[in-house]
Amino acid sequence: MSHTRAYLAAASLLALAACGPDPQPQPKPATPVAIAPPAPVALPAPVLAGGAIDTAQYQAPASDQRTPDVIRAQVLLDRAHFSPGVIDGRSGENVRQAIAAYETSVGLPSDGVLDQAVFDRLTAADGAPVTMSYAITAEDVAGPFVPDLPKDLVDQAKLKKLAYRGPQELLAEKFHMTEDLLAALNPGVDFGQAGASITVAAISPTVLPEVVASIEVDKTERSVKAFNAQGRLLAFYPASIGSDDRPAPSGLLKVVAVAPNPTYTYDPSRLTFGDKQKKVTIPPGPNSPVGSVWIDLSEDTFGIHGSDEPAQIGKHFSHGCIRLTNWDALQLSKSVKKGVPVKFTG
Incomplete structure (x- = not known):
């Protein structure tokens, strides 16, 4: 062995x-763009999965514009087990590939574009809201956390655990989101406060x-x-x-x-x-x-x-x-x- x-x-x-x-x-294939500072997203909670979409907002291969429609698509793809990677509300190559794989699986032309036909197919199979309210628990904020996580491997080896840096990072990963999007959906929220209600992505089961x-x-x-x-x-x-x-x-x-x-x-x-x-x-x-x-x-x-x-x-x-x-x-x-x-x- x-x-x-x-x-x-x-x-x-x-x-x-x-x-x-x-x-x-x-x-x-598409050059990644820098993530802009958090800004509130006009996305009520819960958000319904169905309805028409603004196709002009996400047909570009990559965009620094965070939109509700892309958030909706990313959550639906995540729940269908066609992962877009991290849910960030921005179109990009990971989203394009997830759409293309989904299109192939359901017999649609595999162009990777989230047009209305693809979105209708996603929502026909899953009409649940794509966001939900979540009450931060005592366990979420209990830690231990490592706010100043070292980059050096020798310094990392001195720690007991390479834990999350804080509650915001824990909550973002728990719901498959970027910290940037979590902050945008919950402006002014203290993520270290147990009992606080926040808006998060309504993600898929683990298994x-x-x-x-x-x-x-x-x-x-x-x-x-x-x-x-x-x-x-x-x-x-x-x-x-x-x-x-x-x-x-x-x-x-x-x-x-x-x-x-x-x-x-x-x-x-x-x-x-x-x-x-x-x-x-x-x-x-x-x-x-x-x-x-x-x-x-x-x-x-x-x-x-x-x-x-x-x-x-x-x-x-x-x-x-x-x-x-x-x-x-x-x-x-x-x-x-x-x-x-x-x-x-x-």
């Missing part, structure tokens, strides 16, 4: 070599409706797709996959194990990035370089895992592994078992 496998079998701990905390910028029988990692499209035993697409996730320096694997691998709350071991003798000379073990937590869960693959040191930077998924390279948002990685991990084939294409 390898060092990595021993950790997994013993206590859901993890020693890694391929993945790292500093992903490189990744070119996109997929069926067991995953196979996984496809598309290195060109930068996506992960999960299929059932009949070959039907169950879920689509945007991903950060490999780099020129540390490419992702090729061919057919398989799932070996799933490790929740993994630790991350930085071992410079096994890495092709970084300039540290000291081997350190980073504690688990949502802000770990490998996020909240690790799906171990049959090629040593490679896996599908979460991320401490959900807004960067699909916009940066990884150091060989397959990065998803924490919630997408968790959803996939709960529906896979040892032996599930993982095919790398592209």
Whole structure:
């Protein structure tokens, strides 16, 4: 049993070599735009999923304009298990790819444009509100938090847990949102106050409706797709996959194990990035370089895992592994078992 496998079998701990905390910028078909400072969004709670949409607002491949229609589309796609990544209210490449995958699954032309026909198909299958009111709980604000989370791996190794920086980050990730959008939907709210009522995305259940029988990692499209035993697409996730320096694997691998709350071991003798000379073990937590869960693959040191930077998924390279948002990685991990084939294409 390898060092990595021993950790997994013993206590859901993890020693890694391929993945790292500093992903490189990744070119996109559409150039990402800077996120504007939070501004209130005219989006009442709850917002109904149905109705006409303003198609002019989101047909561009990327936009810094945050609109209610894009929020509605992102939540509906999330609930349909065609993840747009983080819900931010802005159109972009992750949203386009999620729409294209959804279109293919329902037999529509796969152009990635959220036209009225696609929106009508989404709302016909799911007419529930896309936002909801949520009362902040005592658990949400209890912590412990790490407000000044260090970037240096040696300093991170000194911590007990790579926890959230504060309640706002916890709540944003809990509802698959950016902190920016959470603040815009709730201007003036103190997210550290238990009992406060806030507007959040009405997200999907964690578990997929069926067991995953196979996984496809598309290195060109930068996506992960999960299929059932009949070959039907169950879920689509945007991903950060490999780099020129540390490419992702090729061919057919398989799932070996799933490790929740993994630790991350930085071992410079096994890495092709970084300039540290000291081997350190980073504690688990949502802000770990490998996020909240690790799906171990049959090629040593490679896996599908979460991320401490959900807004960067699909916009940066990884150091060989397959990065998803924490919630997408968790959803996939709960529906896979040892032996599930993982095919790398592209």
